Amino acid sequence: MMKDLEYTSATEPGDAEEAKLLRTISRRKLLASMGLSGAALLSGGVLYAHGQGGSVTQSVYGGSGTFPHDADEIAYQLASTTPERTVGDKQRETVSVKDFGATGDGTTDDTAAIRAAVDYANVAGGTVYFPAGTYLVGSAPGIQVHSYVHLLGSGSGASLIRTNGNLTAPMFNTVGSRICFDRLALQAPNTVNAAALINMTGGENITVHRCMLDGGHTAIWLSPRDGESLSEVRITDNTMEHFNFGVYIGSHHTQLIGGTIRNVIIDRNVIAKGQKIGDGGDGIKTVRSCSHLIISSNYIADQSRDAIDLFASGDTVVITGNILVNCFVKGLDIKSDLQNYPESKYGFNGRRLTISGNIIDNSGLAGVAISQNADNGDYNYLIDVSHNQISRSQNEAITFSGRFITLSHNHIFENCLASASYHAVRIGKNLPIALTKDVTIQSNMIVNNGSDAGAGHALYISAYVEDCLVQGNTIQNDPILPNAKQKRGLYVNQLTKNIHVKDNRITGHSTIDVTVVTNADLLGESSGVTIGSLAAGTGGEYALLSMPRPGAIIRATWIASNGIAADATDYVVLDLRKRSGATVTSLSQHSTATTAVSAFTRSTFANVKYVPVAKGDILTVNITQNGAGKEIKNGYFLIEYIEM
Structure with a gap:
């Protein structure tokens, strides 16, 4: 005017x-x-x-x-x-907060002026501009931002809005759609109350971009009210420091149902120097009904708990290209607990997740943890963990349980640094109610994990894991690389089922490369040989398999097309042997003197399960006839083994 x-x-x-x-x-x-x-x-x-x-x-x-x-x-x-x-x-078209009396001098309380400027824009939409300066606001500003309003600063921290005390209510509340915060600096030092600088209560197309957020309980809180939804949210290119939580998605309040949250992008942010309020917080945390979430290309460091915590919530989430470092508890934590956090309030637990291309370094406990509540047997499912670099975790690099989980092409190096016996990769929980099933572990590098006092394994498969493929992995202790303290390779516990181990390289461990517990159900490679028919009284030694690499026998069986009755006078002895150069070792014998053979039925050699064999060892069967002997028709021998 x-x-x-x-x-x-x-x-x-x-x-x-x-x-x-x-x-x-x-x-x-x-x-x-x-x-x-x-x-x-x-x-x-x-x-x-x-x-x-x-x-x-x-x-x-x-x-x-x-x-x-x-x-x-x-x-x-x-x-x-x-x-x-x-x-x-x-x-x-653009109104300045100074048009409404804001001073930006850092000493005058500008709350009323800023509220008046935003209220003016709230009527029909528009841009509210904050010229360079420091704008002091009260401890409970609660400034309402409605649809089509753009709050714009001068950039690079020049337009600073700062509380004059402990923040007890949100600095800004969004209550509409198509709202943007751009190039502002917001600060709430010494805040310990559960209040956010920017609180989103509903709407769509809300953007926080190129802002500097510093100090307080929560930087950005996505908390739609009961019955409302929040969608198309973009949080990009911001810096968030000195918070208990950087981005908090949902509400932990047990009495609220809360609205749904979907289609959220958190990209290219710096979330660092987290402060600990109460039990501590996380860089990014979801606790309620969140789906279609992308967390990408963020640098998240020095958090008092986890870098990213999908706490009993997260459906269709992509976590990719992030650097997660120096977090006190875990780099990435995914929890399933429908009993204590039911779907009706919190949305479904972790499912349909992609975790790819992240660098996860120096976690206080685990690098990646995908866990489930063992009290009720619920589980996460359809999760892909691939192409990540995970290093220097004090405990496990990766621990998970659930259904339909793929772990592939990860580099897992120099973890398990604590003195206790942690495993670099642990699958399952050794609990029958927490069944882990339909798992693929493929093409990972698990190298030099462990500590001087630790007695853990590189890859540990717990009891009650079923239908698991372990293929093409390199599990190795390499003396040339740092932390050559990986003493034990693969461990397969009892009460497992259909654990298929194939084409892995497991070598260099000072204690043992492979441990398979009795009653583990292991599958591997197989080699079958037909020796044809033998007349009664005839025999000989027949080669069955030359080991291409070091490994172990899983089982040896044979089949004939005719039945052979048990006969203590006229019988056949089949002697399974291992030839190591000039040394011949009898591994197991099968005699029809005491044990009958049914036609077209597998007969198993006893006591050969997990017998180690070296590269170049030759497995043979030596057949001898006693008395008049017995005819063998169409004899077939099958050797199942694993390679290391």
């Missing part, structure tokens, strides 16, 4: 006494008095007295025309071909 400026052309006749009072003003001063930038306003645009035809140029530099008192009486036209409107309209 231009209430204090009056201009009369020097060529206009008037009272001589009045003429003495006229001020000579420049074009720049005129525009400055209008609060406008000459370059921005007049680049291709024309100003003139609205409805009077005299241009502002004429008014300033001479000629006919008058200049009105109010910006709404000044016409603005971008070009001769564009519509005419007033300078007032042009100015109102």
Whole structure:
């Protein structure tokens, strides 16, 4: 508005006494008095007295025309071909908080002025601009931001909004859609109450971009009210420091149902230097009904608990390209607990998750933990963990239980640094109610994990794990690389079922490469040989398998197309042997003197399960006949083994 400026052309006749009072003003001063930038306003645009035809140029530099008192009486036209409107309209496209009395001097309480500016924009939408300065607000500002409002700062921390005490209510509440926070700095030092700098209570298309958020309980809180939804949220290119939680998704309040949260992108943020309030917090935490979430390319460091915690919530989530370092508890924590956090309130637990291409370093406990509540047997499922670099975790690099989980192409190096016996990769929980099933562990590098006092394994498969493929992994202790303290390779516990071990390289461990407990159900490679038919009284030694790599026998069986009755006088002895160079070792014998053989039925050699064999060892069967012997028709031998 231009209430204090009056201009009369020097060529206009008037009272001589009045003429003495006229001020000579420049074009720049005129525009400055209008609060406008000459370059921005007049680049291709024309100003003139609205409805009077005299241009502002004429008014300033001479000629006919008058200049009105109010910006709404000044016409603005971008070009001769564009519509005419007033300078007032042009100015109102962006309002400054200083237009409403904010000082930005760092000492005056500007809460009321900022609220007035935002309320003005709330009516019809628009941009509220914060010129460079420090704007002090009270401890419970609770400024409501409605739809189509854009809060804009000067960037690089120049526009700082700071509380004057412990924040007890959100600094800003979003209560609409298409809202943007851009290039602002928000600060709430010494805040311990559960209040956020930016609290989102519902709506869609809400953006926080290029902001610097510092100090407090929570930087950004996505907490839709009961029955409402929050969607299309973008949190990008921000810096968040000194918080208990950087981004908190949902509400932990047990009495609230809360709204749904979906389609959220958290990308390219720095979330660092977390502070501990109470039990501590996380860089990013979900606790309620969140789906279609992308967490990508963030740097999350120095958190008092986890870098990312999907706490009993998370459906269709992609976590990719993040750097998660120096967190006191875990790099990434995914929990399933429908008993204590039911789907009706919290949404479904972790399912349909992709965790890929992350660097997870120096976690206080585990690098990645995918766990389930053992009290009720619920589980996470359909999870892909691939192409991650996980190192220097004090406990496990990866521990998980659930259904349909893939662990592939990860580099797992220098974990299990604590003195206790942790395993670099642990599958399952050794609990029957916490069954882990349908798992693929493929093409991982598990190298040099362990400590001087630790007695854990590189890969540990717990009891009650079923239908698990372990293929193409390198499990090795390498003396050339740092932390060559991985003493034990693969461990398969009892009460497992259909554990298929194939094409792995397991070597270099000082204690043992492979441990398979009795009653483990292990599958591996197989080699079958047909020796044909033998007449009663005939025999010989037949080669069955030459070991391509070191390994162990899982089982050896044979089949004939005819039945052979038990006969203590006339019988056949089949002797399974291992030839290591010139050394011949009998591994097991099967005799029809005491044990009958049914046609087309597998007969198993006893006591050969998990007998180690070296590369180049040859397994044979030596058949001898006693008395008149017995005929063997279409004899077939099958050796199942694993390679290391």
